[in-house]
Amino acid sequence: MLKNRIIPCLDVKEGRVVKGINFVDLIDAGDPVEQASIYNQGGADEICFLDITASSDKRDILFDTVQKTAECCFVPLTVGGGVRSIQDIRKLLLAGADKVSINTAAIQNPNLIKESSNKFGSQCIVVAIDAKKTSNNTWTVFTHGGREATEFDAVEFAKLAEKNGAGEILLTSMDRDGTKEGYDIELTKKISNNLSIPVIASGGVGNLEHLKDGIVQGGASAVLAASIFHFGEYSISEAKEYLKKENVPVRL
């Protein structure tokens, strides 16, 4: 039986893991290589590395940090931040990424999803959607690390991404990010129900019950969390033991 995935996320700024609230007020949460190594050994099903200011700083991702992080990962590593071209993706794969997450460039150049999934395969291409509730039952896509609003409706954009060959959607609720109030279940459910590819729920986890809610109520195939793991509130194995007890299929 296929298991639900638990994915710790390293939001990296200037080579350090950071954690913010609603995408701002960042505080230091350690060294990415050390953190990745701990998660790799601690039973993480995948690890996600996001260079959160690469797009807004208009620079390349930190390839050497990615490479060092990948050295200690023997679970799938998704890398994102400032990915703009086929060449960027190839470079990240050569640095040790298994999947590449595209956010800002997927909006600016929708062809990039199509071209990159044709070249590297859908399994490689994660489309990251940062969404904010803008009115009742409507969520809007933001880019540049949540700094710029777009005209895209989150559900419509997710469907377009799937059509263009995305292998999965990393869905972050900007309203919930860092709040510890739990995922935006409504948003997660709406997107998951409209797509046939897997959805990773992200943004807002404060306790283990939230992880369960993302999977059971939100219909996510995988749940991503950062601060509850980084600051040692819970270990990955505690999260998995809890989910197992709640009859959510996980890999122990």
Add this chain to the structure above:
Amino acid sequence: MKIAIIDYESGNLKSVSKAVELASNNVSSKSNVEIINSAKNLKNFDKIVLPGQGSFKQCYQSLLSIDGILDELFNFVLEKQRPILGICVGMQLFSTYGEEDGGSKGFDWIKGKVKKINLNNENLKLPHMGWNNININQSSRLLSGIENESHFYFVHSFAFDVENKDCVSATTDYSIKFVSAVEKENIFGTQFHPEKSQLNGIKILENFVKLK
């Protein structure tokens, strides 16, 4: 022991080479892992790993575009009978035919077709992505020492429908049962990614490195 990893610009090459290097160092300090993107030196190697991500057709075409590499691969595997390990689409290429993306012929080393997974449960997602168990159903050299029902990491939407069940070394359930590992004499393949499957995956790569 010299092991070649074929680079045809497909997928997570570095992850594969890193895991094979780790496995080969665990087995013997004398082994040597190299990434190869041309046909010319292939004959000097003892073993080949053929990774593969993307569509069957695109992978086949990419290999075809490397001058002479298919002839060398056929010679290596069928004439010299040296071991090859195909991973994911790398394994699927061993088939007769792949239906993905308009269809393409394969190497026809193991008879059968690669077809889209036909889910019978609308709540399930494709690609089949994540950790799933394997049911080991014969005495496999590649899967030696791996406990039945162990977890491995998968990401694929197509699966290899193998004609001769004697070539199937493991299966996996995802509403339907599909082939997750094949083995025929010197030809080995996994639908899952050993390079991303933690200790169990490294163990499989060690088994491959140890093969005589």
